[in-house]
Amino acid sequence: MSALPAEAAILIVGGGVVGVALAGFLAEEGREVVLVDAGAPAGSNSNAGSLHAQMQSRFMRIYPDQVPVLESTLHLYPKAIAFWRELESLLDADFGMSMHGGLMVAETDEQLEFLRYKAGRERAFGLDSEIVDRAELDRLAPYLGPAVIGAEFCANEGKLNPLRANAALRNRAIDKGAVLIDNVTVDRVVPRDSGFTVQTSAGHLRAGKIVIAAASGSRALCGALDVPVPVSPEALHVNITEPADPFIPHLVQHADRPITLKQFASGHVVIGGGWPARVTGPNDLPMVELASIVGNATLAQHIVPSVSGLHIIRTWAGINTVTDGKSILGPVEAVPGLYVAIPGDAGYTLGPLAARLVADCVLGRAPSEDMRNFSPARFAEAMKQPVSAAARP
Numbered sequence: 017m018s019a020l021p022a023e024a025a026i027l028i029v030g031g032g033v034v035g036v037a038l039a040g041f042l043a044e045e046g047r048e049v050v051l052v053d054a055g056a057p058a059g060s061n062s063n064a065g066s067l068h069a070q071m072q073s074r075f076m077r078i079y080p081d082q083v084p085v086l087e088s089t090l091h092l093y094p095k096a097i098a099f100w101r102e103l104e105s106l107l108d109a110d111f112g113m114s115m116h117g118g119l120m121v122a123e124t125d126e127q128l129e130f131l132r133y134k135a136g137r138e139r140a141f142g143l144d145s146e147i148v149d150r151a152e153l154d155r156l157a158p159y160l161g162p163a164v165i166g167a168e169f170c171a172n173e174g175k176l177n178p179l180r181a182n183a184a185l186r187n188r189a190i191d192k193g194a195v196l197i198d199n200v201t202v203d204r205v206v207p208r209d210s211g212f213t214v215q216t217s218a219g220h221l222r223a224g225k226i227v228i229a230a231a232s233g234s235r236a237l238c239g240a241l242d243v244p245v246p247v248s249p250e251a252l253h254v255n256i257t258e259p260a261d262p263f264i265p266h267l268v269q270h271a272d273r274p275i276t277l278k279q280f281a282s283g284h285v286v287i288g289g290g291w292p293a294r295v296t297g298p299n300d301l302p303m304v305e306l307a308s309i310v311g312n313a314t315l316a317q318h319i320v321p322s323v324s325g326l327h328i329i330r331t332w333a334g335i336n337t338v339t340d341g342k343s344i345l346g347p348v349e350a351v352p353g354l355y356v357a358i359p360g361d362a363g364y365t366l367g368p369l370a371a372r373l374v375a376d377c378v379l380g381r382a383p384s385e386d387m388r389n390f391s392p393a394r395f396a397e398a399m400k401q402p403v404s405a406a407a408r409p
């Protein structure tokens with residue numbers, strides 16, 4: 017492991033998918049980059065490898081007020097997935113990526129009606145979503161159980177193996193000259209002399225620019241600079257089965273129940289989708305809950321009966337980061353030299369694109385998106401708004 021240097025032209029805090037992709041993008045342009053990661057359990061090293069494009073019913077159920085915000089950035093998801101594909105070929109790597117679309121299944125007429133509405137909204141934002149009936153599903157997805165009466169099919173969706181993708185992105189950043197330092201926590205960032213002094217668990221360093229890509233850890237670091245970034249951690253659960261011959265080409269979700277189910281190229285079936293885990297101990301480690309192991313596996317067997325013949329060989333929990341429904345990306349105007357890179361809902365899908373957009377800001381180039389839509393300034397502005405009488409407690 018590299019030692020903490022005394023200085024860095026650009027310091028990235030957080031070595032998840034966003035941080036490592038960003039380190040590679042900046043280093044390949046000849047920038048001197050140091051990335052520091054606390055080594056804490058995070059989203060990128062525990063995620064389920066779904067490449068999401070359609071709106072997740074789980075998100076719509078839990079945060080109905082955030083759906084308009086999510087819709088306003090829906091166009092990013094197909095772009096983000098296309099960017100994953102581009103990266104796979106640029107890195108000459110095999111992410112185990114496959115793009116056979118995603119099915120969100122319904123068991124009742126009411127659920128199917130909800131999916132019909134949802135598919136219509138998504139089409140309005142450029143997604144390739146349509147409703148398929150049971151007869152069509154028998155042809156398209158014969159592995160689905162008899163309880164399923166129809167589904168929304170979104171052709172934009174897919175899956176990849178995050179273990180492979182993370183390793184490839186990390187190796188590329190190192191190859192391009194970025195210095196990656198693990199197991200060091202950034203405790204505080206202090207603006208000083210047109211740069212920053214950074215206090216870490218391994219001592220101090222000076223940085224010219226800083227990108228905070230620390231997921232839910234960004235809140236405290238930014239808060240200490242009077243920059244509100246109200247993100248919160250959410251501990252989630254995943255089960256994985258022993259490998260089987262390929263039989264599930266799609267990413268499978270449910271209209272009304274928490275599940276994502278897919279089969280990796282390796283044959284393992286990965287089952288996640290929002291089952292809760294518990295955060296425990298002095299280091300806030302995510303721990304699996306027995307109820308989630310059982311509930312998640314039971315629901316999986318209900319939707320895809322042949323999964324019941326497979327052993328669960330591993331189960332784990334990780335920390336997701338909840339935003340206000342969209343990404344938080346770009347420069348912090350109030351603190352020159354400071355940038356934030358938090359991808360938001362389905363953040364693994366969005367990760368490399370989010371990193372590309374922020375890298376362009378750092379490099380002084382025009383990003384491919386209007387970054388005002390993602391600016392961290394929205395939270396400071398919201399705090400300045402007078403509270404209406406109706407909103408007061």
Ligand SMILES: Cc1cc2nc3c(=O)[nH]c(=O)nc-3n(C[C@H](O)[C@H](O)[C@H](O)COP(=O)(O)OP(=O)(O)OC[C@H]3O[C@@H](n4cnc5c(N)ncnc54)[C@H](O)[C@@H]3O)c2cc1C
Binds near residue numbers: 229364
């Ligand atoms: C169980 C689970 C399954 C998921 N499945 C999917 C999925 O299938 N598809 C999808 O699109 N998304 C999925 N997600 C969400 C996705 O994983 C995250 O949104 C994404 O990985 C976020 O990437 P990131 O780089 O922003 O943050 P993270 O991967 O969370 O990385 C942040 C890093 O910052 C470091 N850090 C934090 N604070 C500090 C500090 N003070 N100093 C130094 N380092 C610090 C942490 O150690 C961590 O490594 C899932 C999440 C979970 C938990």
